[in-house]
Amino acid sequence: MDWLSATYYSGGSSAPVAVGIRPAGDLLELKGPDGVKQIARDDITVEPPLAGMPQHLRLPGGAQIEVDGSVDISPWFSTHSRLERFVNWLERRWPIAIASLAITVVTVWALYTFALPAAATLAADAMPMSWKRSVSEQSVKMLRQLGFFSSRIDEARQEAIRERFAPMVAKLDNPEQYSLEFRRAPVIGPNAFALPGGRMVVLDALVELTQEDDEIVAILAHELGHAYHQHPMRMALQSSALGIITTVAVGDASGLASVPLIGLQANYSREFESEADDFAIAALREAGISPQALANAFTRLRDELNIKDEETSFLSSHPALEERILKAAKAAKAGAAEK
Amino acid sequence: MTDGVALENDADTEAAPAQLSEYPLEFSGTGGEFFRIWIVNIALSVITLGIYSAWATVRTRRYFYGKTTLDGTPFQFTARAIPILIGRIIAFAIFGFYSYLSTFNPGYAIGFLIFVILPLTPWMIMKSQKFRARYSSWRNIPFRFTGTYGDALVTYVLIPVGMVFTLYIILPLFWKESAKYQFNNLYYGKQQFAFDKDRKGFWSTFWYAVLIFFGFVLLITGLTVLLSSVFKGTQLPETLAGPGVVIFVLLIYLPFFLIAFFVQSRLFNAVLGGVSFGPGQFAANMPTWGWMWLQITNILMLVFTLGIAYPWVKVRTLRYKIRHLSVLANAALLFEAAGDEDDVGAMGAELASDFDFDISLF
Numbered sequence: 101m102d103w104l105s106a107t108y109y110s111g112g113s114s115a116p117v118a119v120g121i122r123p124a125g126d127l128l129e130l131k132g133p134d135g136v137k138q139i140a141r142d143d144i145t146v147e148p149p150l151a152g153m154p155q156h157l158r159l160p161g162g163a164q165i166e167v168d169g170s171v172d173i174s175p176w177f178s179t180h181s182r183l184e185r186f187v188n189w190l191e192r193r194w195p196i197a198i199a200s201l202a203i204t205v206v207t208v209w210a211l212y213t214f215a216l217p218a219a220a221t222l223a224a225d226a227m228p229m230s231w232k233r234s235v236s237e238q239s240v241k242m243l244r245q246l247g248f249f250s251s252r253i254d255e256a257r258q259e260a261i262r263e264r265f266a267p268m269v270a271k272l273d274n275p276e277q278y279s280l281e282f283r284r285a286p287v288i289g290p291n292a293f294a295l296p297g298g299r300m301v302v303l304d305a306l307v308e309l310t311q312e313d314d315e316i317v318a319i320l321a322h323e324l325g326h327a328y329h330q331h332p333m334r335m336a337l338q339s340s341a342l343g344i345i346t347t348v349a350v351g352d353a354s355g356l357a358s359v360p361l362i363g364l365q366a367n368y369s370r371e372f373e374s375e376a377d378d379f380a381i382a383a384l385r386e387a388g389i390s391p392q393a394l395a396n397a398f399t400r401l402r403d404e405l406n407i408k409d410e411e412t413s414f415l416s417s418h419p420a421l422e423e424r425i426l427k428a429a430k431a432a433k434a435g436a437a438e439k
Numbered sequence: 440m441t442d443g444v445a446l447e448n449d450a451d452t453e454a455a456p457a458q459l460s461e462y463p464l465e466f467s468g469t470g471g472e473f474f475r476i477w478i479v480n481i482a483l484s485v486i487t488l489g490i491y492s493a494w495a496t497v498r499t500r501r502y503f504y505g506k507t508t509l510d511g512t513p514f515q516f517t518a519r520a521i522p523i524l525i526g527r528i529i530a531f532a533i534f535g536f537y538s539y540l541s542t543f544n545p546g547y548a549i550g551f552l553i554f555v556i557l558p559l560t561p562w563m564i565m566k567s568q569k570f571r572a573r574y575s576s577w578r579n580i581p582f583r584f585t586g587t588y589g590d591a592l593v594t595y596v597l598i599p600v601g602m603v604f605t606l607y608i609i610l611p612l613f614w615k616e617s618a619k620y621q622f623n624n625l626y627y628g629k630q631q632f633a634f635d636k637d638r639k640g641f642w643s644t645f646w647y648a649v650l651i652f653f654g655f656v657l658l659i660t661g662l663t664v665l666l667s668s669v670f671k672g673t674q675l676p677e678t679l680a681g682p683g684v685v686i687f688v689l690l691i692y693l694p695f696f697l698i699a700f701f702v703q704s705r706l707f708n709a710v711l712g713g714v715s716f717g718p719g720q721f722a723a724n725m726p727t728w729g730w731m732w733l734q735i736t737n738i739l740m741l742v743f744t745l746g747i748a749y750p751w752v753k754v755r756t757l758r759y760k761i762r763h764l765s766v767l768a769n770a771a772l773l774f775e776a777a778g779d780e781d782d783v784g785a786m787g788a789e790l791a792s793d794f795d796f797d798i799s800l801f
Contacts, residue, residue, distance in 0.1 A: 111580070114580050238542070
C-alpha cells in the first residue's frame with residue numbers, strides 16, 4: 101500500500117514533522133526523517149471521524165499523527181468507536197437530517213404531552229402528605245402578601261355554603277385533608293382555586309356573583325375535583341420539572357423563582373378542567389343538586405368576565421368554556437329525564 | 440508568512456523592533472454541515488432523554504475547534520463525554536434540589552443560594568476553565584488554566600456584589616478583571632498568556648453605552664409626545680392596534696439589543712486585543728456596525744425559522760469573529776510542552792483531573 105501523507109507532533113514541541121503512514125499486518129508503519137518505525141496498531145487510539153475533518157492518531161507515549169480527513173482511517177484500528185462512526189455516517193446525510201428534525205419535534209411533543217404528566221401524577225401520588233401541606237402553607241403565605249384579606253361574606257352565608265359542601269367532601273377518602281377558606285382579593289375578581297394539599301380558596305367576588313348557594317357549591321365541587329385529582333400538585337411538579345430541564349439546557353436559573361406561585365395561576369389544561377367538571381357533575385348529582393347549577397355558574401362567570409374585561413376574554417379559551425357549559429347542561433337534562 | 444524573524448538571533452542589534460508577521464487564523468465551518476451534525480445529535484439526545492447530550496456536546500465542540508485553523512493546523516477538543524455527563528448530572532441535581540427547596544421551603548432556598556450556590560460559583564467557573572483549557576490543544580500541546588478559587592471569588596462574586604451596591608458603575612472593572620483572570624492564568628504548553636493591565640476601552644465602552652441609552656430614552660419620549668399630539672383625538676382603526684403594539688414593544692426592546700451588541704463588539708476588541716503570549720499577540724478589529732447588523736440578522740433568521748436557522752447563525756457568527764481576530768508573532772509559532780517540573784504548581788489540578796468534570800451549562 102502507498103504511504104498516506106500525515107503530520108507528526110511529538111507532544112513535547114509544537115513543531116510539525118511531515119511523515120507517511122501505512123498499515124502493515126498488525127502494525128502501523130511510520131516513515132519519518134529518521135527512517136521507518138513500526139507501532140502495534142492495538143496501542144494506537146484513533147479519534148472518531150467527524151465532518152471529513154483531519155483525524156488524529158494518538159500513539160503510545162503521547163505523540164500524535166494528524167491525517168487529512170479525505171480517508172476515514174478509523175477501520176484500521178480496533179479501538180475505534182462504533183457508536184460515533186455510526187453517528188458520523190448519520191451526520192453526513194441530508195435525508196437523515198430532515199428525519200432527525202421530525203423525530204426531535206415528535207419526541208419533544210410526546211414527552212411534553214404524555215411522559216411529563218404521567219411522571220407528575222406518579223410523583224404526586226407518591227409524595228408524603230407533609231410535603232403537600234408545606235407547599236400549601238407557602239401558597240397561603242404568598243396569598244397574604246398578594247393582598248388577600250379576611251372575607252366579608254357574613255358568617256351565616258359562609259356556614260350555609262359549608263354545610264352544603266361538607267357531604268361531598270365526607271364521601272371521599274381522607275376527608276380531613278380537604279379544607280375550604282373564604283377570602284377577599286379585590287385585585288383578582290370572581291375566582292376560586294385549589295391549592296396543593298387539598299386546600300380550597302373561594303373569593304368574596306365569586307360568592308357575591310353567584311346569587312344561589314347551589315351555584316357556589318357547584319363551583320366548589322369543581323375545585324374539589326381539582327383537589328381530588330391532585331391537579332395543583334401535578335401542575336406544580338410539571339412546571340418545576342420543565343423549569344429544571346430548561347434551566348439546565350439553557351443555563352439560567354431565573355425560571356426557578358416562580359415555582360411557588362403555581363396553583364394561583366391555575367392555567368389548567370383542558371383535560372384537567374374536564375376531569376374536574378366530571379367530578380363536579382357526579383358529586384352534585386349524588387348530593388341531589390342539578391348539574392345545571394354548574395352550567396349556570398359558568399354562564400354567569402362568562403358574562404361577568406365578558407362585560408368587565410375584554411382583555412381576559414380575548415385570552416381565555418372561550419370555545420372550551422362554551423363546551424363545558426353545554427356538557428353540564430346536558431348532564432342536568434339527562435339527570436332530569438332519569439327521574 | 441510562517442517565517443517570522445526570531446529575536447534571539449539578533450542579540451547584537453538590541454532594541455530593534457521585531458517584525459511582527461501575521462499567522463492565518465481561519466474558520467471554515469459551513470451552516471449546512473453543522474446543521475446536519477446539530478440536528479442528528481439533538482435527535483439522539485432527545486430520544487435518549489438527555490444522556491447522549493454529553494456526546495453531542497463533544498462532537499459539536501470538536502467540529503468548531505477542528506474547523507478553526509491557526510497556521511493551517513486545526514485546534515482540537517480532546518475531552519471525553521463521560522466527565523461532561525457527570526458534570527451535567529451534578530448540575531441537574533443541584534438545580535433540582537434548589538427547585539425542591541424553593542417549592543417546599545423558600546426560606547431554606549434563599550439560604551442554600553447564599554451559603555452553597557454562591558460560594559460554589561467561583562469554584563465551578565474555575566473548574567470549567569481548567570477543564571476546557573486542559574482539553575483544548577493545538578499541534579498536540581494542550582492549554583492549561585491555573586486560576587485560583589480566591590481570584591475567581593473576587594472576580595465573579597465580590598465585584599458583582601459590589602456592582603449591585605454601586606448602581607453597576609463599576610461594571611468596566613468587572614469586564615477588565617474577568618479578562619485578566621481568563622488570560623493571565625492561561626498557558627499554552629510552557630508559554631503563559633498575558634493580559635495588558637493598562638488596556639483601554641472598558642470605561643469608554645461603558646460610558647458610550649450609558650450615553651446611547653439616554654439618547655434612546657430621549658428619542659422614544661420625544662416620539663411618544665409627538666405622536667400623541669399629532670394623533671390626539673383621532674380614533675385609529677382597530678386593525679392597527681395589533682401591529683401597533685408589536686412595533687411599540689420592538690421599539691422598547693431594540694435599544695437594549697443594540698446597546699448589548701455595541702458592548703459585545705467593543706469588548707471583543709478591548710479584551711482580545713489586549714492578549715499577548717511570549718513572541719506574539721492577538722489583534723482584534725471587529726467593526727461595531729458590522730457586528731450589530733450580523734446580530735440583528737441573526738435574530739431575524741432565528742425568529743422567522745423558529746430556531747431552525749441556529750446552525751447557520753452559529754457558524755456565521757463564529758466566522759465573523761475569527762475574521763476579525765488575528766495572531767501576530769515575531770517568531771515562528773514554536774512552543775514547548777509544559778514539562779513535569781512545570782506541573783508541580785498545578786499539582787492540585789492534576790490530582791483533581793482524575794475526577795475532572797465540566798459543569799458549564801453551555
